[in-house]
Amino acid sequence: MSDRQPEATFPPQQRFSVLLHQTAALWRTALDRRLRPLGFSQASWRALIALRRQPEGCNQAVLAERLGIEAPTLVRLLDRMEKQGWLQRQSDPRDRRSKRVVLTAASLELAESMEATVEELRAELLAGLDPAQLEAMIDILETVRERAEGLLAKGPVDPESGFNIPL
Numbered sequence: 175m176s177d178r179q180p181e182a183t184f185p186p187q188q189r190f191s192v193l194l195h196q197t198a199a200l201w202r203t204a205l206d207r208r209l210r211p212l213g214f215s216q217a218s219w220r221a222l223i224a225l226r227r228q229p230e231g232c233n234q235a236v237l238a239e240r241l242g243i244e245a246p247t248l249v250r251l252l253d254r255m256e257k258q259g260w261l262q263r264q265s266d267p268r269d270r271r272s273k274r275v276v277l278t279a280a281s282l283e284l285a286e287s288m289e290a291t292v293e294e295l296r297a298e299l300l301a302g303l304d305p306a307q308l309e310a311m312i313d314i315l316e317t318v319r320e321r322a323e324g325l326l327a328k329g330p331v332d333p334e335s336g337f338n339i340p341l
Contacts, residue, residue, distance in 0.1 A: 194318075204299070205292065208291050208292070209288060212287065213258060214288060218251060218254070219288055219292065220241055221248075221252070221337065222260065224237060224240050225275060226277060226282065231264065233266060233274055233275075234248060234252070234274075234275055248302075259278055260275050260281035261278060261281055265277055
């Protein structure tokens with residue numbers, strides 16, 4: 175048994191949460207390694223894909239929310255991507271206080287080869303799973319994600335009482 179695998183004696187819920195965390199981390203690391211020769215990481219790839227779906231660009235705050243990261247983390251990521259020529263920040267015509275992030279032609283061209291790289295990794299990691307297994311895993315993960323989103327929407331938890339603090 176690998177030291178990365180949870181103990182067989184863990185209760186199923188604990189095994190699930192440990193495996194979910196470990197699998198996500200390993201998947202991100204594998205993707206980082208595959209994208210590194212292209213000058214990207216999984217984080218910059220995720221930003222590129224999110225922006226690619228918004229040809230007119232996207233407000234930085236909205237992009238941070240879509241990626242599930244804090245604004246300062248996004249700013250550092252965008253700074254690096256801008257220096258590499260993958261994106262530009264432009265004044266938002268609807269709100270002069272904010273910036274819209276748009277992809278450059280160079281990054282749009284590169285997106286195709288990155289998509290192929292990502293799809294190759296996805297195929298390797300999911301090889302041998304039949305469609306029914308994959309659908310069952312998707313259903314489980316969607317349920318857990320929806321519950322987590324529901325808990326977060328209720329607001330932070332008071333450490334003393336254990337109850338949610340209304341937003």
